[in-house]
Amino acid sequence: MPLPTPRTRIQKKNIQTIMDAALGVFSQNGFRGATLDQIASEAGLSKPNLLYYFPSKVAIHRALIAELMTTWLDPLREMDAQGDPIEEILAYVLRKLEMAREFPRESRLFANEIVQGAPNIMDQIEGELKTLVDEKAKVITAWISQGKLAPVDPYHLIFSIWATTQHYADFDAQIQGILPDKGTARFEEAATFLNHMYRAMLRPQIASAAH
Amino acid sequence: MPLPTPRTRIQKKNIQTIMDAALGVFSQNGFRGATLDQIASEAGLSKPNLLYYFPSKVAIHRALIAELMTTWLDPLREMDAQGDPIEEILAYVLRKLEMAREFPRESRLFANEIVQGAPNIMDQIEGELKTLVDEKAKVITAWISQGKLAPVDPYHLIFSIWATTQHYADFDAQIQGILPDKGTARFEEAATFLNHMYRAMLRPQIASAAH
DNA sequence: CGTGTTCCTGACCAATTGGTCAAACCTGAG
DNA sequence: CTCAGGTTTGACCAATTGGTCAGGAACACG
Numbered sequence A, B: 001m002p003l004p005t006p007r008t009r010i011q012k013k014n015i016q017t018i019m020d021a022a023l024g025v026f027s028q029n030g031f032r033g034a035t036l037d038q039i040a041s042e043a044g045l046s047k048p049n050l051l052y053y054f055p056s057k058v059a060i061h062r063a064l065i066a067e068l069m070t071t072w073l074d075p076l077r078e079m080d081a082q083g084d085p086i087e088e089i090l091a092y093v094l095r096k097l098e099m100a101r102e103f104p105r106e107s108r109l110f111a112n113e114i115v116q117g118a119p120n121i122m123d124q125i126e127g128e129l130k131t132l133v134d135e136k137a138k139v140i141t142a143w144i145s146q147g148k149l150a151p152v153d154p155y156h157l158i159f160s161i162w163a164t165t166q167h168y169a170d171f172d173a174q175i176q177g178i179l180p181d182k183g184t185a186r187f188e189e190a191a192t193f194l195n196h197m198y199r200a201m202l203r204p205q206i207a208s209a210a211h
Numbered sequence C: 001c002g003t004g005t006t007c008c009t010g011a012c013c014a015a016t017t018g019g020t021c022a023a024a025c026c027t028g029a030g
Numbered sequence D: 001c002t003c004a005g006g007t008t009t010g011a012c013c014a015a016t017t018g019g020t021c022a023g024g025a026a027c028a029c030g
Helices: A009-033 A036-043 A047-053 A057-072 A085-102 A104-115 A122-145 A154-170 A172-178 A185-202 B009-033 B036-043 B047-053 B057-072 B085-102 B104-115 B122-145 B154-170 B172-178 B185-202
Strands: none
Touching (some): A009 A057, A009 A104, A036 A047, A085 A104, A085 A154, A085 A185, A104 B172, A122 B172, A154 A172, A154 A185, A154 B104, A154 B154, A172 B122, A185 B154, A185 B185, B009 B036, B009 B047, B009 B057, B009 B104, B036 B047, B057 B104, B085 B122, B085 B185, B104 B154, B122 B154, B154 B172
């Protein structure tokens, strides 16, 4: 029985190994496309051994998603209403881009889940996530009404940030197929590009002609 | 044997029915996650009947991808080097957004394929697609050197357009979970937002102070 | 009508799948 | 060393999967 909290160091190690292997397999094949044998093989364990630590395939997936959800939203949480609006948003963009580079598997796991209709995490999207987004949207709206940002829809602004940053993880195969160079330069180029893009669109226009 | 070109009207109709059903199933579950039984059931045909028209599961998938690739790139092809740069790019953005609204299943089919490493279409990405993108990147670069656009990396500009527009199809579940309204307003809002975003970032800055 | 071709199906198959289980194997505290 | 607990595995199972096949049903066309 998989104990709620890992007790022994063996449990800790194996659970970690399994989740790491499962992350790779689920993120590449989606839930239905992934097999326990694949995960077991990737983890260097036997299939019954997997099922000693997790009661079922979905349990592994759920554990992964749960772990991911807690850390995935941190960059957005860090956006500070007290800071300089444009710099705060740009910092958020760059943090998200950094996560796309650092944790592409996590990004793809998420992408797979959402593309398939988010069957397992819709409640968290409509709860935790929506709450956070609503809160930050209010912050952005306040910034706009203070004239510190160009007037844009805060929700779609956030969507565009998710889209443009996660794209570099989720669609990496396509990007690497198109971009001439094959190094990691694409992420640095992306940082420059997104920096320009969001600065340009968020810069408040010259104050209204009337004064 | 599935004849290369559909002959009878029955073939035409059934092949169409199958591909439509397969599009739905593949786009929601990915290739490995989709089953022939599911597709057959969705199409209202028996499984052996599917395999009368297509020799295998991958054949159906290949047919879908092939059909998609031909039309999916049309919006980009239409970008005209002779037109007004900003308007041309914006028209492209809106066409892509329109496709995300009109053909979300096609978008998700594509997304699934790329997220999983584009195993079946990497050659087309590195061939047809790359050629087209290279060509259009040159056009954009020319526009920039004529001072008609702000200087941005043309490749990443195109990536950002793909990301922001397809996001509304691929991640629709998330968007609908977050946005207050549930109608189709999100697409109109997106059009407004993207219009602002790309105009702001592409507008050439005031000519260099020196004159 | 008749008859050759196209279309369709139930029954079947081997391989793979998620999952079980009893028995064997470790491991660490006393 | 011991032995009770945690850990691991080979063998197994029922269900599902992609795919086959022989034959029947529907059609086209003279």
